[in-house]
Amino acid sequence: MKAIRGAFLDFLDDPFYRDEREAVRYLPDGLLVIDGERIADFGPYGALAERHAKAHITAYPGRLILPGFIDTHVHYPQTEMIAAFGEHLLEWLAKYTFPTELKFRDKAYARSVADLFLDLLLQNGTTTAQVFTTTFAQSVDAFFEACGARNICMVAGLTGIDRPGAAPPDYLDTADSFYADSKDLIARWHMKGRNKYAITPRFALGSTREQLDRCGQLKREHPDAWVNTHMSENQKEVAEVAELFPEAKDYLNVYERAGIVGPKFTAGHAIHINDDAFRRLSSSKSAISFCPTSNLYLGSGLFMIHKAKSVETPVRVGVGTDMGAGDSFSLFTVLNNGYKVAKLQGQKLSAFKGLYLATMGGAKALMLDNEIGSFDPGKYADIVVLNPHSTLHLSFRAENAIIDSTLSTANQSFEQLRHDAFGMMMLGDERSVDATYVSGELLHPKAPASC
Ligand SMILES: [Zn+2]
The missing domain is CATH 2.30.40.10 (Urease, subunit C, domain 1)
Structure with a gap:
């Protein structure tokens, strides 16, 4: 001992x-x-x-x-593209993100970045993260192999995007390939060692209704799997989602209709949402990842932490670097920015509240407080x-x-x-x-x- x-x-x-x-x-x-x-x-x-x-x-x-520390929202393939200049979300994705993530078709390259990414997390005191990968199954294999070598607890999954025009054609998957690849990856990695699998539609704007329905099917077939995605990050994104899904009453409802909202569901960002969405996130026991560094970096907006942590509509909240839209792997930097985002809304994020979000709050957000936090x-x-x-x-x-x-x-x-x-x-x-x-x-x- x-x-x-x-x-x-x-x-x-x-x-x-x-x-x-x-x-x-x-x-x-x-x-x-x-x-x-x-x-x-x-x-x-x-x-x-x-x-x-x-x-x-x-x-x-x-x-x-x-x-x-627990980072509830981060993209390992974006390690090399940190500090990309000048764009808002949708332009940033097209100009920097997809060209970078295309490199992850090469498994050896993916493994080398996964090793570097995990070393950077550890250097910053982060021992668990919920992680986006790419549309390429080999990028998920490479990541979980790197995690296994360290016996570290990570939540991650194949990151689907199949809507024509949402990404370069050679980056897109399809609803069927996403479903089949996810099934294989869940069988290979979910709950093996300390690995946890997250069904991961990148965001509603990137997925067809068919792909989101496949996510719902995966969740029904694997109810103990996590679900990780982005939601209501950017106003232009929110407007485009409303056009693409006229049957849904808001962005959250797109995911509700797909059957993926509930415990173990994390919405990254959730900046531009109303009281009714906070109420539904609360009653469904969903989680939000608060990523203030990224939200400031991309100019996305100010997350209302006081509404998420209210008595009326309490939502489980963790913090995320959202690297590479964030510009630091340090959760201290995230909390520094979280303090300022709260302050701009007349709120005070104390050190103990911040450190709670980075430890036990993150563990509860990911429903992992029985083993970490x-x-x-x-x-x-x-x-x-x-x-x-x-x-x-x-x-x-x-x-x-x-x-x-x-x-x-x-x-x-x-x-x-x-x-x-x-x-x-x-x-x-x-x-x-x-x-x-x-x-x-x-x-x-x-x-x-x-x-
Ligand atoms: Zn993100």
Whole structure:
């Protein structure tokens, strides 16, 4: 057995609905015991040290240890096209995205990018993601093979687009080929090791009604599969969807009519939606992926997180980088932008709310909170070790926090935590990540090669 000692932070409850002091679990000197892939024990060091006297302990003094981050919306084939200049969604897809994704017909190329993508996630403390691939089945095989080599939990699937004109002809699939390829891929990868399969129509604008109906058929035949897509990202896209699907009352209803909305369904973006759509997403127990970096980058709009996390229409929400429409793999950067998107709407996204979205909130959004998202024993040991003093500026800021000296020692400690956590949320990036563990193994930084 091995163990990690240090300051731990995770969430016992949702700080959007609960007093933050009660929602946060903070152990300034904790011990997390790992048996194989999973967490065997967790608690204050003083209470557990004797029981685990034989465990090999790695200590991280001065660090803050969280459950691994969860990116609920990201495109692995777009790793190379990050920071593409100048366009809104539909023009950006045509000019940059499809030419890039065509390269993924070559499985060896796909595997090389999948390996790089996963290394970049780990460098940023992300241990689970919901991932778009391409229309080529071999790009899905390459991705899951790379995941298997790391024993990492990823949700991904063949990303269908069959509407003539929506993409170059040699990028399009068909409703039938998408169905057949998805069936094969589900048989090959779904729930094998830590892999999870998501039925993935790219977006309503890219799919014919026949392809969306095939998605519904796949979901009926594989009810435990995930469903991942985009929704209501861009106003021009929303208008075109309304023209193509006149029978649907709104964008969400296109997916409802296909039979794919419900638990395990994630709508990426959901920016331009009304109260009725929030109500239906809430009552169907669907999830939204909030991707503020991408939404600002492409000029798509401001997601109304206060409506998604309201008491009236609570929706499960995770955060997503949406790389390469986002311009960073860091969920700190996403939360930084999320703070500003909320602020432009008169809202305040606190550090604890942000870190909740990046950990337990993401796990709940993906219906994976039984295996990841917190330090509860039995869950996988997916862990990120953060350095609140990773840059000169962060260090200076942390040391000069103005904390009310009349507070009790415990309360002062909590206020320092709040200060440091918000500093990392606004100023942190991959430099803040000291170490990332997946299934109990240290995968970042990589061990030096022995000579
Ligand atoms: Zn996307």
